[in-house]
Amino acid sequence: MQTTQKNLGEVLFALVFVVLGVAGVIFAGTIEVPDLEFGMGPRAFPYIVSSLLLVVGAGLVIQALRGQLGDAEDGEDIDAEASTDWITIGKLAFFVIIHIVLIEPAGWPVAAAVMFIGAAWALGAKPFWRSVLIGIILALVLQYLFGGLLGVSLPRGPLLEGLEFLNG
Amino acid sequence: MDNLNMLMEGFATAAQPVYLLYALFGVFIGTAVGVLPGIGPAMTVALLMPITYSLEPTAAMIVFAGIYYGGMYGGSTTSILLNTPGESASIVTALEGNKMAKAGRGAAALATAAIGSFVAGTIATVLLTFLAPIIVDFAINLGPVDFVALMVVAFLTIGALLGGSIIRGMASLLLGLFIGLVGVDDTTAQQRYTFGIAGLTDGIDVVLVAVGLFAVGEALYVAARMRKGPIEVMSMGTESGNSAKWMSKDDWKRSWKPWLRGTFIGFPIGTVPAGGADVSTFLSYAAERKLAKGKNKKQFGHGAIEGVAGPEAANNAAAAGVLVPLLTLGIPTTATAAMMLTAFQRYQIQPGPLLMETNGALVWALIASLYIGNLMLLILNLPLVGLWVKILQIPRPYLYAGILVFGALGAYSLNFALMDVGILLVIGVLGFFMRQYGYPVAPMVVAMILGPMFEVQLRRGLQISQNDRSALVSTPFTWVVYGALILMFVASFFIKRAQKKMESVQLEPELEESK
Numbered sequence: 241m242q243t244t245q246k247n248l249g250e251v252l253f254a255l256v257f258v259v260l261g262v263a264g265v266i267f268a269g270t271i272e273v274p275d276l277e278f279g280m281g282p283r284a285f286p287y288i289v290s291s292l293l294l295v296v297g298a299g300l301v302i303q304a305l306r307g308q309l310g311d312a313e314d315g316e317d318i319d320a321e322a323s324t325d326w327i328t329i330g331k332l333a334f335f336v337i338i339h340i341v342l343i344e345p346a347g348w349p350v351a352a353a354v355m356f357i358g359a360a361w362a363l364g365a366k367p368f369w370r371s372v373l374i375g376i377i378l379a380l381v382l383q384y385l386f387g388g389l390l391g392v393s394l395p396r397g398p399l400l401e402g403l404e405f406l407n408g
Numbered sequence: 409m410d411n412l413n414m415l416m417e418g419f420a421t422a423a424q425p426v427y428l429l430y431a432l433f434g435v436f437i438g439t440a441v442g443v444l445p446g447i448g449p450a451m452t453v454a455l456l457m458p459i460t461y462s463l464e465p466t467a468a469m470i471v472f473a474g475i476y477y478g479g480m481y482g483g484s485t486t487s488i489l490l491n492t493p494g495e496s497a498s499i500v501t502a503l504e505g506n507k508m509a510k511a512g513r514g515a516a517a518l519a520t521a522a523i524g525s526f527v528a529g530t531i532a533t534v535l536l537t538f539l540a541p542i543i544v545d546f547a548i549n550l551g552p553v554d555f556v557a558l559m560v561v562a563f564l565t566i567g568a569l570l571g572g573s574i575i576r577g578m579a580s581l582l583l584g585l586f587i588g589l590v591g592v593d594d595t596t597a598q599q600r601y602t603f604g605i606a607g608l609t610d611g612i613d614v615v616l617v618a619v620g621l622f623a624v625g626e627a628l629y630v631a632a633r634m635r636k637g638p639i640e641v642m643s644m645g646t647e648s649g650n651s652a653k654w655m656s657k658d659d660w661k662r663s664w665k666p667w668l669r670g671t672f673i674g675f676p677i678g679t680v681p682a683g684g685a686d687v688s689t690f691l692s693y694a695a696e697r698k699l700a701k702g703k704n705k706k707q708f709g710h711g712a713i714e715g716v717a718g719p720e721a722a723n724n725a726a727a728a729g730v731l732v733p734l735l736t737l738g739i740p741t742t743a744t745a746a747m748m749l750t751a752f753q754r755y756q757i758q759p760g761p762l763l764m765e766t767n768g769a770l771v772w773a774l775i776a777s778l779y780i781g782n783l784m785l786l787i788l789n790l791p792l793v794g795l796w797v798k799i800l801q802i803p804r805p806y807l808y809a810g811i812l813v814f815g816a817l818g819a820y821s822l823n824f825a826l827m828d829v830g831i832l833l834v835i836g837v838l839g840f841f842m843r844q845y846g847y848p849v850a851p852m853v854v855a856m857i858l859g860p861m862f863e864v865q866l867r868r869g870l871q872i873s874q875n876d877r878s879a880l881v882s883t884p885f886t887w888v889v890y891g892a893l894i895l896m897f898v899a900s901f902f903i904k905r906a907q908k909k910m911e912s913v914q915l916e917p918e919l920e921e922s923k
Binding site: 249250253257260264267268271272273274280281282284285286289290292293296297299300303309310311312313315316317318319320322323324325326328329332333335336337339340343344348352355356357359360361362363364365371374375378379382386390391392393394 | 445446458459461462486490573575576578579582583585586589593595596598599600601624626627628629630631632633634635636803804805806808809810812813814816817820821824826829830832833836837840841843844845846847859863866867870871875
């Protein structure tokens with residue numbers, strides 16, 4: 241069961257390359273070519289890359305259908321035996337989206353702290369108050385380093401209004 | 409000698425207190441990220457790209473070079489002391505280093521790794537110093553078709569060697585080339601694949617892609633299959649007492665030759681676009697295993713010090729080697745080099761054969777800072793190793809949550825556009841699936857940088873020859889390069905086969921132990 245599921249996933253992912261290749265070839269034809277252009281022009285390289293993408297993608301689909309699957313990447317923090325935990329991935333993606341939504345109304349530090357706390361919680365950090373503490377400190381330190389010292393214009397947000405040293 | 413004068417001037421610059429501080433900052437951060445699993449120097453340079461807004465080029469490049477060298481040192485601490493059995497085969501140092509630590513000789517393993525890295529890093533930097541001007545003299549006469557040939561080699565080797573599966577490496581490479589096409593064409597100013605979306609006109613920023621693949625992709629991937637339970641970091645000394653045994657006289661005797669051999673294996677492999685450090689560590693390990701005699705040979709697989717000394721030296725020498733094509737030809741061959749090239753471009757500096765002429769002071773200060781950085785790293789890694797062990801123990805939820813925050817910061821600070829953070833997430837998800845299905849991500853990043861450069865040279869070459877395609881193989885240099893390419897592929901086929909054999913041999917003793 242597990243293998244067929246992984247099989248399907250790999251076939252679908254390989255199809256992404258095929259689709260990109262097809263789209264690339266189709267839309268390469270719509271790139272405007274200036275009249276004065278001689279030599280290769282702006283279309284040739286997109287055609288080459290897209291058609292190679294198509295060929296390699298097709299090869300990958302065939303491989304995956306035959307059951308020749310790729311080896312999932314190893315890492316020090318990876319448990320090779322564990323199966324993919326989609327819920328945690330969903331939670332992380334959710335908190336990145338919350339971060340995007342919060343940056344402008346609430347300011348970067350608040351958005352960053354919320355994302356840190358949320359992600360740490362999703363990854364199983366305990367106790368909760370410690371994530372909150374680390375998240376707030378990290379967000380403020382980064383805001384100070386990048387916004388205050390390096391002059392990166394990160395929006396401070398209404399909560400920290402008046403703290404000039406955090407200004408970007 | 410003129411070059412020596414330039415180098416001395418470089419030292420005069422790099423030895424100024426403020427640049428020493430930048431170098432120290434770089435090597436410190438570099439070691440830290442090298443130690444931490446999940447982040448590497450490429451991602452760190454990408455994340456620190458905002459410093460190019462406020463620092464001058466020399467300072468920023470010194471920081472980035474420090475991170476690059478530091479990352480190579482830090483990695484050894486992790487592979488020696490972190491007890492993650494079964495999955496460390498990809499990191500050659502772990503093969504013997506881990507066993508040494510288990511036998512209570514962790515301190516000796518760390519020492520031979522650090523000193524070996526220093527010896528190799530310094531010798532390789534000397535080689536870089538003398539080789540770079542020679543290559544520049546030669547490269548200055550190369551025409552567009554010659555560069556096309558060089559980049560073809562870079563594409564094929566990066567795609568084929570940076571991962572386990574050639575077809576997956578090529579797919580990753582082509583994806584990078586494709587994303588690199590989005591935006592305005594350099595030569596004709598025509599829009600390509602922008603679909604009228606204003607945000608796409610400038611193309612998709614390579615920093616965004618790098619951070620998305622390395623930071624967000626890695627965080628998502630680890631999140632999906634995180635190792636539960638405590639982090640098992642081994643002690644440096646024996647279990648009973650804390651008298652960590654440093655390198656004995658015998659250890660020195662057994663280490664110095666592997667250091668030198670590793671250096672001369674690593675440096676050449678770094679200079680050719682053969683995928684950087686990984687290949688060199690494997691070759692060095694194989695060489696040491698073969699050359700060891702008597703009871704030392706029997707120790708292989710159970711903690712032979714040569715198996716740590718050689719690969720660690722090789723990987724540092726390769727890191728210096730990678731700087732040769734970067735600084736002399738403007739061709740990046742690893743993801744970190746690609747990020748450094750991006751940093752140059754941020755300053756409107758185009759790396760290539762003219763770099764040493766137009767920005768000589770910068771290049772020589774950078775090279776001088778490599779010597780200084782190596783010395784700093786030796787000091788940071790020998791007495792301060794305890795600090796790095798502490799960093800290794802950071803609870804993983806905080807580590808990966810922090811990586812997400814840094815990634816989002818890097819993405820947002822590019823243009824202060826929310827859409828960039830959105831693209832970051834999309835690329836992160838892509839990076840997740842690439843890891844899940846065994847696609848290497850590094851070729852994609854390198855291809856995004858190399859692709860546009862390749863197209864410009866290719867079109868220039870064909871314009872000069874009035875669209876005659878045979879011009880692409882018209883110079884003796886192109887014959888040599890394409891000939892070497894064929895040879896390299898034949899050789900790499902044998903190397904890969906030997907590597908597979910070695911890995912399968914490596915597993916056997918462990919199986920016996922578990923019985």
